[in-house]
Amino acid sequence: MGMPRYFMEMAYNGQNYHGWQIQPNAISVQEVINDALKKAIREEVNVVGAGRTDTGVHASYFVAHFDCEQAIEDTQFILHRLNRILRNDVVVYSLFLVDDEAHSRFGAVSRTYHYYIKPFKTPFFNDISYRPSFHIDVGKMNEAAYTLFEYTDFTSFSKLHTDTKTNNCKIMQAQWVDKDDMLVFVIKADRFLRNMVRAVVGTLLEVGRGKMTIEQFKEVIEAKNRSQAGTSVPPQALFLVDVEYSNELFQPIEKKPPVQVDL
Incomplete structure (x- = not known):
């Protein structure tokens, strides 16, 4: 068994970020999520995203995962703390334990x-x-x-x-x-x-x-x-409005696009 792995469903306004992925001299969404999680669970983690949105691009639905040393006993409490720490242009909708082989990027179909x-x-x-x-x-x-x-x-x-x-x-x-x-x-x-x-x-x-x-x-x-x-x-x-996975991996909890488009 590996370390406990958690999936997060989230959204962000990319206006103030140089994309998802950490950059050496510019702020990214991945960086602010890492920093917020470090404060929320008091452990340094590295969040892996479902993809890499470019500078200025938004995600109304995004999935990411991270591993941590200790299991999180109260995910709702940590979720609440996490959202209080994060800036208003990033929100995490859900936080839940998954199989340690589940992967937010490679598992997406x-x-x-x-x-x-x-x-x-x-x-x-x-x-x-x-x-x-x-x-x-x-x-x-x-x-x-x-x-x-x-x-x-x-x-x-x-x-x-x-x-x-x-x-x-x-x-x-x-x-x-x-x-x-x-x-x-x-x-x-x-x-x-x-x-x-x-x-x-x-x-x-x-x-x-x-x-x-x-x-x-x-x-x-x-x-x-x-x-x-x-x-x-x-x-x-x-x-980015949707990331889909096989039903065996996980069932989405939240999907909140800013503009609903009926297809």
Whole structure:
């Protein structure tokens, strides 16, 4: 038997953070969670996240785990203490013991992101959405999005010089949804590359504004060259909204996306 392992369901506003992963000279979500847990359970731990969101990207649903020397007797008490320590832009919804082989990152079978676009000027939602300065054809963007299912290698949408061994991903869902005056790009896959969703959205917008055809969009993917794709869209409109696991690993307790989108 290894050390006791705990899963946490949580959410965070990424505006003030340089992504999830600890950085040498910048504040990250992982760092503030580690620090808060150290104070809450009086033990130094290293939290492992379900993924690595980029600088400025949010997570309305995120899962992480950590190991500790001593079992936590009252998880609700520690959960309450943890949330009192954490800043207002990070919340932990649940804390529970799991099998010591359960892993928040490697055990995840899919992740889902939403990218929120406001088609018109508004004084609201500017910090969690993006407003393009041009008209877009949603039908064309959906046509292009559906072609993503034809491919597995998404090198063209990956940040350069990453430490990943493969740029292959299995896309399970990719579509634009019009919901309550908000245009939402929904994309679900087994894994994502760094900067991938923002690069995909930026390239789809090129199709939507008439600067790129569906065939040219496919050629971008086939080129396996980041310089062929469109500019990445701003990070503040991107949310990790779901991480799924097999039922044997654990059943989610909390899911609280900031904007509900019925699909």
